[in-house]
Amino acid sequence: MIEVNRLNKSFKVAKRSAGVKASFKSLFHREYTTIHAIRDISFTIEPGEIVGYIGPNGAGKSTTIKVMSGILVPDSGTCRIMGHTPWKDRKQHVKNIGVVFGQRSQLWWDVPVIDSYELLKDIYKIPSSEYKANLHMLTDILQLDDFIHAPVRQLSLGQRMRCEIAASLLHSPRLLFLDEPTIGLDAISKIAVRQFIKRINKEKQVTVILTTHDMIDIEALAHRLLLIGKGNLLYDGNLNDLRGKYAHDKIITLEYAENHKPIHLEGITVMSQNTNRAVISVNTEKMFVSDAISYLSHRYELVDVSIETQPVEDIIVKLYKEYAI
Numbered sequence: 001m002i003e004v005n006r007l008n009k010s011f012k013v014a015k016r017s018a019g020v021k022a023s024f025k026s027l028f029h030r031e032y033t034t035i036h037a038i039r040d041i042s043f044t045i046e047p048g049e050i051v052g053y054i055g056p057n058g059a060g061k062s063t064t065i066k067v068m069s070g071i072l073v074p075d076s077g078t079c080r081i082m083g084h085t086p087w088k089d090r091k092q093h094v095k096n097i098g099v100v101f102g103q104r105s106q107l108w109w110d111v112p113v114i115d116s117y118e119l120l121k122d123i124y125k126i127p128s129s130e131y132k133a134n135l136h137m138l139t140d141i142l143q144l145d146d147f148i149h150a151p152v153r154q155l156s157l158g159q160r161m162r163c164e165i166a167a168s169l170l171h172s173p174r175l176l177f178l179d180e181p182t183i184g185l186d187a188i189s190k191i192a193v194r195q196f197i198k199r200i201n202k203e204k205q206v207t208v209i210l211t212t213h214d215m216i217d218i219e220a221l222a223h224r225l226l227l228i229g230k231g232n233l234l235y236d237g238n239l240n241d242l243r244g245k246y247a248h249d250k251i252i253t254l255e256y257a258e259n260h261k262p263i264h265l266e267g268i269t270v271m272s273q274n275t276n277r278a279v280i281s282v283n284t285e286k287m288f289v290s291d292a293i294s295y296l297s298h299r300y301e302l303v304d305v306s307i308e309t310q311p312v313e314d315i316i317v318k319l320y321k322e323y324a325i
């Protein structure tokens with residue numbers, strides 16, 4: 001579905017120095033620097049995948065999405081999406097894709113949401129029956145009824161995001177780019193948006209590329225991760241492989257009858273401990289969790305034990321550290 005081959009995009013930006021003198025000088029003589037936003041990026045994506053595109057701030061995620069959606073022209077490299085080059089065959093390409101930029105709106109600010117949808121129907125030349133069926137389905141699952149007749153400026157962020165997602169899908173695209181779709185949403189709206197993404201992927205086979213800093217989004221949705229750092233593609237694989245590589249630690253919380261004995265054992269790091277509760281981290285490369293619990297049960301009268309795996313956020317931090325990004 002998507003073939004990206006050795007894409008490069010750089011921006012030329014004027015150097016700015018502080019101070020009135022420097023500003024005055026720059027009126028006559030401007031100096032420029034080049035920012036290499038993406039460097040030699042290559043990957044392929046198959047139909048029906050949900051891919052998480054992750055990386056720290058300024059890594060090049062949005063630039064890649066903009067190139068793939070035809071908004072930006074790369075300096076070099078190729079990109080074929082469903083047989084089209086996004087920035088060359090824009091008219092054909094936009095029919096196949098839906099785009100949601102969490103930070104920007106594609107809806108007209110002062111008009112009721114439904115009027116924006118009608119405009120999109122005309123722009124995309126969506127047949128009436130298809131438009132009606134999609135609108136009905138999207139209004140129903142995203143629960144837009146209460147505010148679809150209100151102007152966008154009156155909507156809360158969560159309401160607007162739901163309307164944005166619906167807008168991006170009215171023309172039945174086969175590929176959806178979501179750039180931070182859950183940014184600023186409350187817990188309930190986040191869950192609703194995640195469930196919706198899963199559903200359209202499963203039921204309508206919509207391929208999804210998702211950029212996000214929310215690792216719970218990634219855990220809930222992405223079968224595959226692409227990691228980008230300083231413009232370079234650094235990792236292409238799934239979350240389970242990452243867990244195998246980085247999640248060597250299990251966190252164990254112990255409740256025990258009053259006891260002041262400290263815990264000292266190679267492979268166990270004590271994160272906190274008081275007279276009847278301890279939180280420890282067990283390095284599973286050095287010892288089995290069962291051995292750790294057996295050791296602890298000999299020293300303490302255990303009342304309760306709970307074991308957690310490492311949060312995905314910690315795994316990603318380790319990944320970023322390994323690649324020094």
Ligand SMILES: Nc1ncnc2c1ncn2[C@@H]1O[C@H](COP(=O)(O)OP(=O)(O)OP(=O)(O)O)[C@@H](O)[C@H]1O
Binds near residue numbers: 056060062063
């Ligand atoms: N229009 C532009 N002009 C100049 N520089 C730009 C432009 N767009 C992006 N950049 C620069 O390119 C680099 C990559 O930016 P990009 O927006 O792709 O990062 P990102 O991974 O999406 O970051 P974030 O997670 O913060 O949204 C950054 O250094 C950014 O400052």
